[in-house]
Amino acid sequence: METESPQRRARVMEQHLETWEPSSPIALQTLRIEENIKGAAHHLDATFSCPRRYWLEHVRGWATEPFLLPNTAVEPAAPRWWPLPTTFGLMMHRVLEIGLRNPRSFGPSTPHLDASWMHESEDELSSSITVGRVMNEFGFGMEQEEGSREAALRDRLLHLGDLIDRGLLGRWVRGETLNGWKVEAVRTELPFFHREHIVRQTESDGQPVSFRLENGASVERVNMDFSGRADLVLALVDDAGRGALQVIDLKTRGCLASFNDKKTGDGHPLQHVPPSEISTVPQSDDETQILHEHRLQLALYSMALEAMEARKPPAQRRTILPPALLLGANGRIVQLSEKAFDVAKGDLLSHLDWRATVHLDPASDEPTRLPAGSSHCGDCPFYKGDLRRCGPEGESLGFISHLDVEP
Ligand code: SF4
Structure with a gap:
């Protein structure tokens, strides 16, 4: 077999390249990419403001x-006489987590809930067993010396637990039908991961618009990722037998130094409305204010829940009700109206869009x-x-x- 020398092969290649003409120009392909940006739900309202x-x-x-x-x-x-507000908040959340009764009483036609909703809990929040356990978990021992700071802390947890037990949530979990709803089951510390896709489109024909074009790569989509735990989710059934879910977030504002356990009128303004008021519409400026201050965080939790429900077959889905706060200072639930919930979702999406711009455009305006x-x-x-x-x-x-x- 005849072999060609390297010089001969190089000459043949040279002749070929001299006479070769590309039939059409090579089209350069743009690399389409996505960016993932993490966020914390509890910062949303502050950075929106x-x-x-x-x-x-x-x-x-x-x-x-x-x-x-x-x-x-x-x-x-x-x-300090009282622990740090963050520590106290964690303790109160823990009381809710282990002490909230789970009714596990289901309507005949409401969508099925998985095993994570079926835990047994027959306790009350104002139970000395529940509070004692939480005190011990946080390093304050099972028993506290009367007159000590630790005893005052224990008594405050018991007092706030009692307010919640006497309010709408406490009555709901004991089986009452109130405001047209009955609680079927509760789920505390519900973990979630939520990805909000931010996509830009032209107004005229809805074509995708790139966030950034750089080095041949086009950022077509930004994923805003949030993960965490919702304090409490209620599974409810209404008078017509329809199933729903509602996110509730516990707030302990006004529960420490400014709280007055003897004369509510002299205590924190949130104490002025009693737990016996079961309307979920805010009844004071302070209730309105605290709900407004957390509406984006609440909207995000609810959108995460909506996304989870949307992944189920239609017959197994529950409606997501507007979210609410549980106020430790008076044991009340205050809920966003349907309209306020819609506005909060719109504000949240526009804020996430702005955040995407900040990350992808270093020259964006300084607020x-x-x-x-x-x-x-x-x-x-x-x-x-x-x-x-x-x-x-x-x-x-x-x-x-x-x-x-x-x-
Ligand atoms: S203006 Fe400045 S100090 Fe005030 S909230 Fe904004 S970043 Fe913070």
Whole structure:
């Protein structure tokens, strides 16, 4: 067999390339990609109220802890009578988790619920066994010395549990039909993962619009991912036998130092409406305010539930009711109206769209500071601490000690 030398093969290749003409230009294909962005449900309302807060964290990369100078305290802080609000909130959530009765009483035609709804619980929230167990889990022992801080904490948990037991939720789980609904079962700490797809389309013909075109890659879709646990989900049945689910989030605002266990009128404003009021419509400005402050978080939990139900066959789906808050300070449930729920969902989607822009367009506009006197800044980590890194329009920024001596 005759073999060709390398030189001969190179000459043949050269002649071929000189005479070769491509029949048509090669079309360059754009790489279509998706971006995944994680978020925390409990930050949604704060960053919707002040987009700058999100921008400072994700574009500037600022730490979201208040800036504190080391060892600036003149004296060690005195022991606190009450635990930190976050610790107390966790304790109260735990009381709800292990102490809430599960009716497990189903209507004849409501969609089936899986085994995670079938746990047995016949207790009451104001049970000394439940509260004792929670006290022990948090390191306060099974028994507390009367007159001590630990005993006051135990009694506060028992008191708040009693308010919830006497309110709408407590009566519902004992089997009463109220406001046209009966609770069939409860599920606490329901885990969820929710992915909201953000896609841009042209208004004229609904064609997808790219978020960003870079190096031949086009970001066609952004996935906003949220995971967590919903405090409480109720499975309900109405007078007509229709099944529904409702997300409820427990809030412990006003349950510690400002709470008055003897005279509610002298306590936190949320105490002014009693647990015996079973209407889920807010009955005071403070109830309206706290519900409004958490509506996006509630909307996200409910949208996660809607997505879970949508994956089931139609006959096994339950309606998702507008979400609600359970107020520890008065044991009441306050619920978003249908209209407020729709508005919250729309605001949530537009906020997620804005967040997607912030991540994909580094040149997006810097959001301005909130107007002077804004109440949102007081809770903001960029405002708190020894260094005021941001604040309402017009307020000086810098080290607090320096600001104090300014004329
Ligand atoms: S300090 Fe106020 S204006 Fe600045 S990021 Fe925080 S909430 Fe927004």
